[in-house]
Amino acid sequence: MPAHAFKLDLLQAHWPLLAEQLALASELDPRYAEYTAAHPELSMDFRRWADLCSEILADGESPTLATAWLGRIAEQLPRSQLHRMVHLLALRIESFCLTHPAFERQPDGPRQRVIAVETRFDRQACLLELARQLIGELGEIEAAHEALADWTLEHAMQQMAYWAAGLRVASRPVNWARHTAADTDDFRALMGQITSGQLSFDEDGAWSPTASLHALAFQPGTATHLVRRIRRGLSLAVEQGWLPCASIASFCENHRHLAPLELLSRTRQDWPAAYLPLRETLYEGLRLGLDTVAASPEHSSQLEVSLSMLDYAEAVDPWGSATYFDIAGTTALFWYADRLEQAGDGATISPEWRQLAHVIALEQDETHAVLVRRLRNYSTSTLLQLLQSATWLTEPALFDVLRQAHLEPLRAWVHHYRAEHDPESDPPFGTIAIDEVGPLLAALSPQDWDWLKQHYLPADLAQLLAAIVGHGAAALEKSAMTKHAHLPIMALGLLPLPDNGMRMDACRARYLQLKSLHDAAARYGAQRQANQRQAVQVGLTNLAGNAGFDSPGELEWLIETAEGEALNEWLIGQTIGDYHVCISLESGQQGLIVRNAKGKLLAQAPAAIKKDPVWLAYKAQWEQLQQQRRRFVQVLESHLVRQTWLSPEQLEQAQQHPLAYALIKELVWGDEAGQYGAYRLGLLAHPDGFAEPAGRVRLAHPIEWLQGGTLARWQAWAIGCGMQQPIKQVFRELYVPTPAEIEAGVVSQRYAGRWVSTRQAQGIFKARGWRPSGWSEDAEHSRRLHGTIRAHIDFDFHHHYFTEVPEVVTAGVWFSEAGTPIALTDVPPIAFSEGMRDLDLLIARALLHGADSYSSNESLTARLALISAIAPALGGERIRLANPHVHVDGKRANYRIHLGSGHIHIEPGAYLCVIPDWQSLPKKAVQLPFEDSDARTAEIISKIVLLLDDDQIQDEAILEQLQRSIAPA
Numbered sequence: 001m002p003a004h005a006f007k008l009d010l011l012q013a014h015w016p017l018l019a020e021q022l023a024l025a026s027e028l029d030p031r032y033a034e035y036t037a038a039h040p041e042l043s044m045d046f047r048r049w050a051d052l053c054s055e056i057l058a059d060g061e062s063p064t065l066a067t068a069w070l071g072r073i074a075e076q077l078p079r080s081q082l083h084r085m086v087h088l089l090a091l092r093i094e095s096f097c098l099t100h101p102a103f104e105r106q107p108d109g110p111r112q113r114v115i116a117v118e119t120r121f122d123r124q125a126c127l128l129e130l131a132r133q134l135i136g137e138l139g140e141i142e143a144a145h146e147a148l149a150d151w152t153l154e155h156a157m158q159q160m161a162y163w164a165a166g167l168r169v170a171s172r173p174v175n176w177a178r179h180t181a182a183d184t185d186d187f188r189a190l191m192g193q194i195t196s197g198q199l200s201f202d203e204d205g206a207w208s209p210t211a212s213l214h215a216l217a218f219q220p221g222t223a224t225h226l227v228r229r230i231r232r233g234l235s236l237a238v239e240q241g242w243l244p245c246a247s248i249a250s251f252c253e254n255h256r257h258l259a260p261l262e263l264l265s266r267t268r269q270d271w272p273a274a275y276l277p278l279r280e281t282l283y284e285g286l287r288l289g290l291d292t293v294a295a296s297p298e299h300s301s302q303l304e305v306s307l308s309m310l311d312y313a314e315a316v317d318p319w320g321s322a323t324y325f326d327i328a329g330t331t332a333l334f335w336y337a338d339r340l341e342q343a344g345d346g347a348t349i350s351p352e353w354r355q356l357a358h359v360i361a362l363e364q365d366e367t368h369a370v371l372v373r374r375l376r377n378y379s380t381s382t383l384l385q386l387l388q389s390a391t392w393l394t395e396p397a398l399f400d401v402l403r404q405a406h407l408e409p410l411r412a413w414v415h416h417y418r419a420e421h422d423p424e425s426d427p428p429f430g431t432i433a434i435d436e437v438g439p440l441l442a443a444l445s446p447q448d449w450d451w452l453k454q455h456y457l458p459a460d461l462a463q464l465l466a467a468i469v470g471h472g473a474a475a476l477e478k479s480a481m482t483k484h485a486h487l488p489i490m491a492l493g494l495l496p497l498p499d500n501g502m503r504m505d506a507c508r509a510r511y512l513q514l515k516s517l518h519d520a521a522a523r524y525g526a527q528r529q530a531n532q533r534q535a536v537q538v539g540l541t542n543l544a545g546n547a548g549f550d551s552p553g554e555l556e557w558l559i560e561t562a563e564g565e566a567l568n569e570w571l572i573g574q575t576i577g578d579y580h581v582c583i584s585l586e587s588g589q590q591g592l593i594v595r596n597a598k599g600k601l602l603a604q605a606p607a608a609i610k611k612d613p614v615w616l617a618y619k620a621q622w623e624q625l626q627q628q629r630r631r632f633v634q635v636l637e638s639h640l641v642r643q644t645w646l647s648p649e650q651l652e653q654a655q656q657h658p659l660a661y662a663l664i665k666e667l668v669w670g671d672e673a674g675q676y677g678a679y680r681l682g683l684l685a686h687p688d689g690f691a692e693p694a695g696r697v698r699l700a701h702p703i704e705w706l707q708g709g710t711l712a713r714w715q716a717w718a719i720g721c722g723m724q725q726p727i728k729q730v731f732r733e734l735y736v737p738t739p740a741e742i743e744a745g746v747v748s749q750r751y752a753g754r755w756v757s758t759r760q761a762q763g764i765f766k767a768r769g770w771r772p773s774g775w776s777e778d779a780e781h782s783r784r785l786h787g788t789i790r791a792h793i794d795f796d797f798h799h800h801y802f803t804e805v806p807e808v809v810t811a812g813v814w815f816s817e818a819g820t821p822i823a824l825t826d827v828p829p830i831a832f833s834e835g836m837r838d839l840d841l842l843i844a845r846a847l848l849h850g851a852d853s854y855s856s857n858e859s860l861t862a863r864l865a866l867i868s869a870i871a872p873a874l875g876g877e878r879i880r881l882a883n884p885h886v887h888v889d890g891k892r893a894n895y896r897i898h899l900g901s902g903h904i905h906i907e908p909g910a911y912l913c914v915i916p917d918w919q920s921l922p923k924k925a926v927q928l929p930f931e932d933s934d935a936r937t938a939e940i941i942s943k944i945v946l947l948l949d950d951d952q953i954q955d956e957a958i959l960e961q962l963q964r965s966i967a968p969a
Helices: 009-025 028-036 045-057 062-076 079-098 123-135 145-166 185-196 224-240 245-254 259-265 273-295 297-308 331-343 352-358 368-375 380-387 395-401 405-420 435-442 447-455 459-468 472-484 486-492 503-523 526-546 552-561 562-573 612-642 648-655 658-662 702-710 710-722 740-743 759-769 828-845 857-876 935-948 955-966
Strands: 103-108 111-116 198-201 212-216 360-361 574-576 579-584 591-596 668-671 676-680 683-686 689-691 696-700 755-758 779-788 789-796 807-817 821-823 880-884 885-889 894-898 904-908 911-912
Touching: 009 028, 009 079, 009 123, 009 435, 028 045, 028 123, 045 552, 062 079, 062 123, 079 123, 111 123, 185 198, 185 224, 185 245, 224 245, 224 259, 224 759, 245 273, 259 759, 273 331, 331 380, 368 395, 368 821, 380 395, 395 405, 405 435, 435 459, 435 526, 459 472, 459 486, 459 828, 472 486, 472 503, 472 821, 486 503, 486 526, 503 526, 503 552, 526 552, 552 612, 552 648, 552 658, 562 579, 562 612, 562 658, 574 612, 574 885, 579 612, 612 658, 612 696, 612 779, 648 658, 702 710, 702 755, 702 828, 710 857, 755 759, 755 828, 759 807, 759 828, 779 828, 789 828, 828 857, 857 880, 857 935, 885 935, 894 935, 904 955, 911 955
Parallel strands: none
Antiparallel strands: 103 111, 198 212, 574 579, 579 591, 668 676, 668 696, 676 683, 683 689, 755 807, 779 789, 789 807, 807 821, 880 885, 885 894, 894 904, 904 911
């Protein structure tokens, strides 16, 4: 029965009301009169209506107009009838349009669509077209329009029913899976009607969960969106136990392309016992489909639709793209193996069969030994073909049967690397930790290497690993330097370095090669230039690890600080016409400096020099310095955490580099004699004067001052000196074991039980140097802090890879030394503080619920110390601190600001809403003594500055709140 065959009486009876309210909401008639007067050249009435309709829709206010229209209807109809009318209009708008001569149905590929015919446009057609367009805005409105909350589920259900019945051929469907509750009685009834072969509708053409006047025979189609909906619905029916197993199995036998094969991703023990026969039905249907394709390849399209949509993720998106074939148990794997044996060497097998080798879980009785025993019944040729589609579960067994079990450590490394690295990952594909894989490669025999390249390793990864052992080094270097091939550029940093006294010379030469390739990329277009420079960065990362550095920044620090004199010319500057330009590295005035002939500092470069080659060269140099500065800052952060000692020669060399010296002179250092101070021209400046460094130096950690009782003194001194540290040092958050942790012994539960975003967590982990500790089904991460001390955090996790699920819950934190867990009280104080600081940052930024108000006690303490240190410069006695608040005595009223949330209350209790603009603060605002992003601290300081001079506030919203709160009763 076609969609427009259902009665439209109810809609036709109410359309005049809907139309007139839409005309009033859109001011259609006044706008039409105005439009007609403004366009006398448009004599044709239909053209004026059509253009006016386009003009209204082009205003960009469709959601506002739709809301206004619904509001006007609500004034005329009871709430329940409003829902019914809007719902009916949404379902029937396409059919209703066809009752007007201005609309007709036209083919659109395999489907059809309703279009407006301009030559027959009138007022009624204009309103119909507006209504048709505004219906599309309901998805955006329903979240904000409380009146439609009840209608949302009903509309989603109707869309599903119409699609399932094959009646919705023109309208855009609603994503039913996002709106439909999995345990609703209606959805259960819908799936029952689908499996029984019929759907029921009432006299208005709306789907009904019970039998009624219209019961249509269900004729399932093959459209992807419909297949996804029905399969997901059947999966839910099994999960919830809605329908008898026999009825679902019978439906799947009759409609194999609708069978929810994604359920095969569950092992036998995960199935409800009552539905185990259905599991066998699904397997049998899959096998029959594969056999059909093998016998009649022309029937492969239906099977491809079925296989391409398998997705073992729990939350299946019916609108998502095709993913991959995953299956639990090895039943289908051995079907594939048998088919390969029957076909013999060189025979062509349908690609659908290959997907069956992708096993994601073993059955309860399947073990590695069982797999090995069964696989030994197959030929080497079959086993090698199975290896091409193997997973982390079946690869070890195949290596064992193929007599390559001794390669298991390297196989595990390759599998993990391929799973974690691609061009978009961080670090990207091509970045290889030589210290991990180097010993594994060194143990390979020539025969092992040949077998891996021929049967297992992808060509790109094989080339990178070959570079580590020096295979084809000359050809690789030639390809990188002459052809600028990206993979060889990445591999340059992996080539072996000599172990003799020439090691650093060779490293420096390789570094300069990569830098020259970075510069050479400028000759190419934007895309290739970006790709080549990314390859160079990968090569530098590899070279740093190859040479024994923790990061490319440390390698760059060592090499570039020796070349620092070349920067002085850029700092001295050059004259361009009537202007002088130079680069400044001074704190508070970093960047390109331009002065006119009178020496006046200009806010920006004048147009007269913007195209001059000298100016362009200075811009390019400043961009390079900014990038280099970021890398230097990362090195200093690493030196602080790991307490790296620098020799007097290294520090002296860094002093000769203007950029490096601009950074190190803002930090406090400690020497081997226990003296502390800021490094200034070879001396350590401290609150009592200067001292000459004794022996090596390292960056001082403020937890040492906390233990010695001098932290506040160093913080006050840093503020008095006007320091702006490139990393948080003096005002760093500090962490010590709590009584509960001391009692617990080894594992801290301080951050346990927090739901975090895995994507955000992964980004923070990578930025802070944390790495996954294990392979699949292991989400533990760790970071090396100092020597052999590592911090570890685990998660409540039962999946394959960390980012497989969008959110995960944190578990315990512990520390190890040389791989052995140690008591929390035995962890060196700096290592404990830094490990916990990273994890506090993880919670603060990746927390899913309550992230806006989260602040740890350590963060509040550090913020309190900072505000205490700068209070004299802000308002002196008018600022009082009482954790967790700062009290401000204004001129209109007194206030308290929460140090965690930044919320303001007018004392004694009235809330004051203030959204400050940090960039537009008055000059009185104090600059933070560190560069690290700390938006909340900056926000609180800005509010203190604002409230100290509350008599100068001009913002009307704030003034209204103040007047209301302080007005006499």
